[in-house]
Every structure is written in C-alpha cells, then in structure tokens.
Amino acid sequence: MDDAPESLRKANEALHLPEVKAWFVREVLTLEGALLQFLRKSGYADADAEDIRQEVYMRLFLAARKHIPNPTRPLMFKIARDLLVDRARRQQIVAIEAIENLDAIDVAIDEPGSDRTVIAREELRLLQAALNKLPKRYRDPFVMRKVQGLSVREIAARLGVAEKTVEMHLTESIRALADVLYRDGIELGGAP
Amino acid sequence: MTRESYSLSEAKSSCDTNASAARWLVRQHTSLEWRDTDQAAFDNWLTESPANITAYWRLEAAWVRADRLAALRGQFPDTDGQGRYGRIVSAIWSGVAVFVVLALVLVGADIYLRSTKTFTYATALGGQKTIKLADGSKIELNTNTSVRFATNGASREVWFDRGEAYFEIKHNAVHPFVVIVDNRRIVDMGTAFSVRHDSGELQVVLTQGRARLESIENAHGKAVVLIPGDIALASGNLISLIHKPSAKVADMLAWRQGLLAFDNTPLSDVAAEFNRYNREKLVVVGSNVRDIGVGGHFRAMNVEAFKRIAHNVLGLHVESRGDETIISR
Numbered sequence: 001m002d003d004a005p006e007s008l009r010k011a012n013e014a015l016h017l018p019e020v021k022a023w024f025v026r027e028v029l030t031l032e033g034a035l036l037q038f039l040r041k042s043g044y045a046d047a048d049a050e051d052i053r054q055e056v057y058m059r060l061f062l063a064a065r066k067h068i069p070n071p072t073r074p075l076m077f078k079i080a081r082d083l084l085v086d087r088a089r090r091q092q093i094v095a096i097e098a099i100e101n102l103d104a105i106d107v108a109i110d111e112p113g114s115d116r117t118v119i120a121r122e123e124l125r126l127l128q129a130a131l132n133k134l135p136k137r138y139r140d141p142f143v144m145r146k147v148q149g150l151s152v153r154e155i156a157a158r159l160g161v162a163e164k165t166v167e168m169h170l171t172e173s174i175r176a177l178a179d180v181l182y183r184d185g186i187e188l189g190g191a192p
Numbered sequence: 193m194t195r196e197s198y199s200l201s202e203a204k205s206s207c208d209t210n211a212s213a214a215r216w217l218v219r220q221h222t223s224l225e226w227r228d229t230d231q232a233a234f235d236n237w238l239t240e241s242p243a244n245i246t247a248y249w250r251l252e253a254a255w256v257r258a259d260r261l262a263a264l265r266g267q268f269p270d271t272d273g274q275g276r277y278g279r280i281v282s283a284i285w286s287g288v289a290v291f292v293v294l295a296l297v298l299v300g301a302d303i304y305l306r307s308t309k310t311f312t313y314a315t316a317l318g319g320q321k322t323i324k325l326a327d328g329s330k331i332e333l334n335t336n337t338s339v340r341f342a343t344n345g346a347s348r349e350v351w352f353d354r355g356e357a358y359f360e361i362k363h364n365a366v367h368p369f370v371v372i373v374d375n376r377r378i379v380d381m382g383t384a385f386s387v388r389h390d391s392g393e394l395q396v397v398l399t400q401g402r403a404r405l406e407s408i409e410n411a412h413g414k415a416v417v418l419i420p421g422d423i424a425l426a427s428g429n430l431i432s433l434i435h436k437p438s439a440k441v442a443d444m445l446a447w448r449q450g451l452l453a454f455d456n457t458p459l460s461d462v463a464a465e466f467n468r469y470n471r472e473k474l475v476v477v478g479s480n481v482r483d484i485g486v487g488g489h490f491r492a493m494n495v496e497a498f499k500r501i502a503h504n505v506l507g508l509h510v511e512s513r514g515d516e517t518i519i520s521r
Contacts, residue, residue: 024246025253047207054206057246124260145222146261149342149349152222170222171214178254 020064027072028060032182034073035080042084052087056080130180134173141166142173206247212237213247217255220367225326234366259377259408314338315355318469318493320450325362329369332358334388334447335469335492356388358448363401372408376426379404385418386445390468393427397444405431452492456485459506462498463519470495472512477520481508 035056039049059079060072069075131139140159144150152170156163216234220226238244315321315333323331323339327348333339337355348364352373361369363382371378371387373394378387382401387394396405398418405424406415416431418424421441425432436444443453452465460482463474469492476482484506490498495517502508502519511518 021249024249028246029250029253047205050206050210054209054243054247057250058241058243061242061246127258127260142258143261146258149340149351151224151342153224154342167215167218167222170218171211174217174251174255174258175210175214177258178251181254181257182250 017065019068020061023064023068023072024057024061028057028076029182031073031076035076036183038077038080039084044084052080052083055083126181127177130177133180134176138169138173138176141169142177145170206243209241209243209247210251213244213251216248217251221255226364226367231364231366311341312338313341317471327364328362330360332360332448334358352387352389354389356386356390356447358384358386358445360384375408377406377408379406381417393425396422396424396426397441398422398424399441399445446489447492450492452490454486454488454490456487458482459484459486459502459519462486466490466492466495466498469493471515473516474498475516475518477518481519481521 032053035053036049039045039052044052056076056079060069060076063069063075131143134142141155144155144158145152150158152163152166156166159166216237219230220234223230238248313321313323313331313333315335315337317336319333319335321333323333325331331339331350334356337357338353339355339357340351340353342349348367349370349372352371359369359371359380361380361383363369363380365381369380369383371380373387373389376394378385378396380401380403383398383403384400385403386397386399388397389395396403396418398420400420403418404415405418405426416424416433418433421435421438423434423436423441423444425434440455443455446453452462454462454465457465460476463476467473472495474495499510499517499519503510509518509520511520
C-alpha cells in the first residue's frame with residue numbers, strides 16, 4: 001500500500017482531535033433534535049434534512065478544527081440558515097417562503113431546550129425505547145451484541161443466518177438507533 | 193469476513209456516507225481480525241471527507257451509549273454464562289421499576305441467550321495463567337481471577353469479574369482495548385496496567401503508556417487519565433489517584449513473579465494477601481498483633497515460611513486449626 005504513510009498521517013490528523021471529538025459528541029449531537037426540528041419547520045424533512053444536517057456537521061467540524069466554538073448553538077443555526085438560503089436560491093420556487101420562515105423560527109430555536117440532562121435510568125429507558133422502535137430483525141442482533149456481548153459469528157449461529165446478514169442488521173440498527181437517540185435531543189446525564 | 197466489504201463505495205449523499213460509516217463502525221467493533229491493511233483502508237475512507245469523520249463520530253457515540261446495556265449486565269457478574277438472565281431479572285425487579293422495560297427485551301432475547309456461553313478465563317486459588325490474544329496483547333491472571341470475552345481470544349473488550357490481572361495491550365487508537373469492571377471501564381491508550389478488583393474496590397496500576405478510567409454510567413462524567421506510576425483506587429462514586437515511584441509500583445506487581453512484597457505492612461493485611469493465594473487461611477488475633485509492621489518479599493504460596501518468621505522472628509504464637517492458622521501473641 002504505497003499511500004499508507006500519507007493516509008496514516010491524514011488519519012492521525014483526523015483522529016487525534018480528541019477535544020474536537022469530545023466537543024462534537026457533547027455539544028453538536030445533543031443539538032441534533034433542535035436542528036432537525038428547525039429544518040422540518042423550514043420545509044425540509046427526511047433525506048433533504050439529512051443532507052443538510054450532514055453539511056452542517058461538516059462545516060461545524062471544519063470550524064472547530066481551528067477554534068472550538070463556544071457556545072455552539074448560534075454557530076450551528078447560522079450555518080444551517082446560510083445553507084437554507086443557498087438552497088432556497090438554487091430552488092427559486094420555494095425561495096421566498098423559506099426565507100420568510102427563517103426569522104420566525106429563529107425565535108423558537110433559541111428557547112432553552114427541554115431537559116438536556118437526564119439521569120442514567122432515563123437514559124436506559126431512552127435506549128430501550130429507541131431499541132423498541134427498531135424492527136425485530138435489527139433489534140435482536142443488536143441486543144445480543146450489546147447486552148450479551150456475543151460475537152457476530154455467535155449471533156449468526158444463534159439466529160441461523162449468515163454472518164454478513166448479522167453485520168448488515170447491526171449496521172442498520174446502529175443507524176436507526178442514532179437517529180432516534182439524537183432526534184429526541186436528550187443527552188446522557190451530566191453532573192448531577 | 194470477505195474482501196468485498198473492504199471496498200466501500202465513494203460516499204456522496206448523506207445516506208451513503210451514513211451507511212459507510214455504519215459499516216465501518218460495525219466492522220471495527222465486531223471483527224475478529226483487524227489487520228494493518230484494514231486500518232489503512234479505514235484511514236483512507238475516514239480522511240476522504242470531513243463528512244465521513246462526523247458521520248463516524250456520530251454513530252460511534254450512539255454505539256458507545258448503547259454500552260449502558262452491557263453495563264447493566266456487568267453489575268451482576270457471572271462466570272459461566274448460565275443463570276445470568278435470572279439474576280439480572282431478579283435484580284431488576286427488586287431494584288428500580290424502570291428497569292422492567294429492559295427486562296422485557298431480555299425476555300425477548302432470552303430465547304437466543306439462554307444457552308449462551310461467553311469465553312471465560314479463570315484461575316483457581318493460588319493459580320496463575322497467561323492469556324495471549326490474537327492481536328498480540330497479553331493478559332496475566334493472578335490467583336482466583338476471572339475474566340470474560342465475548343469471542344475467543346480475538347476480542348478487544350473484556351469483562352473483569354474478579355481478582356487481579358496484568359494487561360499488556362497492543363495499542364490501536366481506533367479500536368481501543370476496553371476492560372469493563374462493574375460500572376467502570378478502563379480504556380487503553382497504549383498501555384500496560386494491572387487491575388485488581390475485590391470487595392467492591394477497583395485498583396488500577398499503570399506501568400506503561402496511558403489509560404483512561406471512566407464511568408460507564410456517565411459517559412460525559414470526569415474520566416481519569418493515568419500515567420506510569422499512577423495508582424487509581426475506585427469504590428462507589430469515588431476515585432482517588434496517587435502516584436508512586438517505580439520501585440513501589442514494581443512491588444505492587446511482584447505477584448507476576450509469584451511474590452508478595454511488603455513494606456511496613458500491617459500483619460493483618462499481610463495475612464489477607466497470603467489468604468488470596470492459599471486454602472490455608474491466616475487469622476491474626478489481637479489489635480496489637482494486627483498492627484505489627486512487616487517488610488520483605490515472600491513466595492505467595494509459601495505460607496510455611498511466613499509462619500516460621502511469625503514464630504521465630506516476631507515471637508508470635510502460631511497455631512493450626514484445620515484450614516485456619518491462628519496468629520496471636
């Protein structure tokens with residue numbers, strides 16, 4: 001692998017950003033629910049909202065690499081608004097409506113979020129509720145992995161499916177679980 | 193694991209990016225083998241776009257949050273994999289009603305889990321054993337110790353049920369080695385360390401590199417990063433951290449050579465140390481006897497030598513009663 005040193009150097013750059021990563025998990029992910037709500041009110045849902053969310057995260061990340069923003073919320077929504085304006089310009093039909101909406105929504109999003117801190121028990125309940133929303137074929141392998149600590153091979157044997165299938169189901173479950181966890185906008189219990 | 197999953201397609205839409213991130217995440221956390229070439233391919237993917245990094249971090253954080261489910265199991269250590277379900281459920285019922293919800297999932301999963309065996313490595317009283325892991329990491333188990341893996345020898349996650357062990361970990365920044373002890377975990381950051389866990393107290397002695405000691409309950413709570421010479425003692429919600437010179441640290445790891453090292457250690461503690469290794473139990477009677485300071489190195493299995501010293505040097509009365517040996521004035 002000729003480009004290994006180069007790729008490793010780049011990876012190290014990306015991975016040795018523990019502060020950025022900690023900030024991202026602590027500050028950005030906990031705002032995901034608010035961001036998606038804002039996008040929904042602006043007329044973006046599903047795949048469109050996902051695309052915008054990802055773009056927002058990417059730009060936040062690039063900004064944080066230079067200087068970790070504090071607070072995060074205003075910058076996140078500034079980026080989101082800029083993106084929406086860009087989009088609105090490109091899709092001129094919805095332009096006026098979308099931009100008008102932005103000011104009204106601005107007020108709403110600056111309200112303090114509902115309980116950002118929940119106790120551990122609540123977190124467990126939330127995880128549980130999130131798991132329950134997954135289709136059974138995704139949930140079972142995930143529970144076997146996370147509660148029982150089984151390997152993919154063992155899960156496959158137990159469920160009588162191919163290891164590839166187990167991997168695929170785990171892949172789907174973690175995506176769905178992340179969506180539910182972050183959409184509800186609740187973070188792990190902080191300091192009591 | 194076949195090769196085709198390595199060539200993850202160029203991710204463009206958020207959906208593709210997420211799917212790729214999820215595939216990498218699952219592979220990293222479940223693969224039995226993780227080669228340098230895998231790492232290089234992952235690094236390449238990750239650095240293709242900042243979007244890949246944020247997508248990966250996002251899913252990884254959710255994956256880690258779901259560890260809480262395992263933490264619950266870790267609080268009810270079991271070594272043979274049987275009877276775990278019953279104990280968890282009864283503990284939940286007798287505990288907090290909210291946990292009932294989880295029990296329901298366990299009921300659902302129980303069909304598959306009832307006959308499950310995890311891979312347990314254990315030593316008997318006085319025993320020692322070295323486990324070599326597929327990635328080149330090494331775990332030395334001291335007396336009366338039990339650890340569990342989800343997979344046979346290739347896992348990067350170990351449940352520490354009881355006893356004492358020394359870990360020499362081949363470091364992988366992306367795929368860190370994790371030792372789960374009750375409601376805490378130790379995450380290696382390029383490390384050799386020893387873990388001791390008995391009567392509710394966790395002791396971590398760090399000899400090389402770095403390791404992070406953190407609570408599973410509260411992923412955003414304070415984590416303690418240990419450096420060589422650091423000794424962390426955790427019990428309940430408290431963690432205390434002391435730093436000792438390397439000679440002291442070496443003494444704490446003398447068990448790896450089958451030795452017990454004491455330095456003005458109260459006789460009652462000395463007896464307790466011997467008792468960890470031997471069926472014959474030393475019982476020290478009398479507070480003025482219990483506090484006598486003892487120094488030096490002893491063979492852990494050689495209770496006789498210690499009894500001779502107690503009698504001949506310290507002038508104490510040593511009397512055997514079945515499996516117990518009473519030391520008194």
